Amino acid sequence: MATNGKRETVIxxxxxxxxxxxxxxxxxxxxxxxxxxxxxxxxGSGAGKSVLMRTIIGLIRKSAGTIKVLGSDLDQLSDDERRAIERRWGVLFQQGALFSSLTVMENLQFTVRENLHLPQRLMDELAVAKLEMVGLDASVCSKYPSELSGGMTKRVALARALALDPEIVFLDEPTSGLDPIGAGDFDTLIATLQRVLGLTVYMVTHDLDSLSTVCDRIAVLYDGKVIAAGTMDTMLKSEHPWMKEYFRGKRARAAIGAREAALSGNG
Ligand SMILES: Nc1ncnc2c1ncn2[C@@H]1O[C@H](COP(=O)(O)OP(=O)(O)OP(=O)(O)O)[C@@H](O)[C@H]1O
Ligand SMILES: [Mg+2]
Known part of the structure; x- marks a missing residue:
């Protein structure tokens, strides 16, 4: 990774x-x-992408190895130190992005309530500000997750990940289940937020469009190891059979075709 000079490693x-x-x-x-x-x-599906993400944030125990996040080895921290680090990241999980029994507003305030002691009015204002950040307005506050579309659910989940003004956001397949246009809009949103807020974004995704349009680098998990990390160009040049099939195979061409068809159909 010679081109990365002195970039700060956050994970x-x-x-x-x-x-x-x-x-x-x-x-x-x-x-x-x-x-x-x-x-x-x-x-690949079942390769362990979600497992690695959950291990990094300390939800799954590893049997060997070390993980440092924001300079700290989570295994070495006291509970208080850990909680302080945990506040510096936000997570959008692959499953159960929101608590189904809580309204959007309650979902957004869940982590805030646990971590900060703020007057209710201020928390309400913060929640609305986060919704606006992700392109939603206050009218969704009183809705339950079951009343939201897939795209809105992802946006609320992203707003919740941003609740504590994190430095890192972990997104596990944020555009899965969205149509190509919805996914494209969500990618644009992520890229904008990354730029405006200076976020580091760790995004598990199957979406080749996301990978080529918003990701600075791509890492590949295969047979329990990260076998490659680099730009899309690097991925496209790889001769590894799985990567060749993934980035240049039939499926890749079909994905690009679907995106183009969706865009021309709508434009
Ligand atoms: N809590 C768990 N207990 C037992 N096995 C698990 C657990 N979590 C994950 N696994 C197994 O670990 C493997 C990797 O799962 P993981 O969810 O990380 O896959 P993934 O790469 O995220 O796949 P996908 O793209 O389908 O989301 C799978 O075989 C899964 O069944
Ligand atoms: Mg997964």
Missing amino acids: EARGVEVGFGDRLVLKGADLDVYRGEILGFVG
Whole structure:
């Protein structure tokens, strides 16, 4: 990674091993994420992308390796220190992006309430400000997740990830389930927020459009290891069979065709 000069590493994973029962899912994964970049993280279904993301944020225990986030090894911290670091990231999970029994407003205030002691009025104003950031208005506040469209749900979940003004956001397949135009809009939103807020974005995605339009770098998980990390150009040049098929195969061409068809149909 010679071109990266002195960029600050905000996530540093080394030799991460995670298994369930006697099956090792991560077999020594190494990964660096640099401050201010949008990293796209890819790999086959079941490869362990969500597992690695959840391991980085401390929700899954690893059997070997070290992970530093924002300069700290989470395993070495006291509970208070840990909570302080946790406040510096936001997460959009692949499943159950929102609590279904809470309104949008309550969803947005959930983490804030746990972490900060603010008067209700200020929390309400903050929640509305976050909704506006993601392109929604206050009218959705009283709705329940079941009343939202897929795209709105993703936006609310993103607003919730931004609730504590994080430095890093972890997004697990934020555009899955959206149509190509909705996904494109969401990508634009992520890129804008990244720029305006100076975020570091860790984004697990299957979306080749997201990868080529908004991601600065891409990392590939295969057989329990990160086998490549670099720009889209680097990915396209790889001769690794899985990467070749993923980035240049039939599926890749179909994805590009679908996006173009959707855009021309709407323009
Ligand atoms: N809590 C768990 N207990 C047992 N096995 C698990 C657990 N979480 C994940 N796994 C297994 O680990 C493997 C990797 O899962 P993971 O969810 O990380 O895949 P993924 O790469 O995110 O796939 P997808 O693209 O489908 O979301 C899978 O085989 C899964 O069944
Ligand atoms: Mg996953």
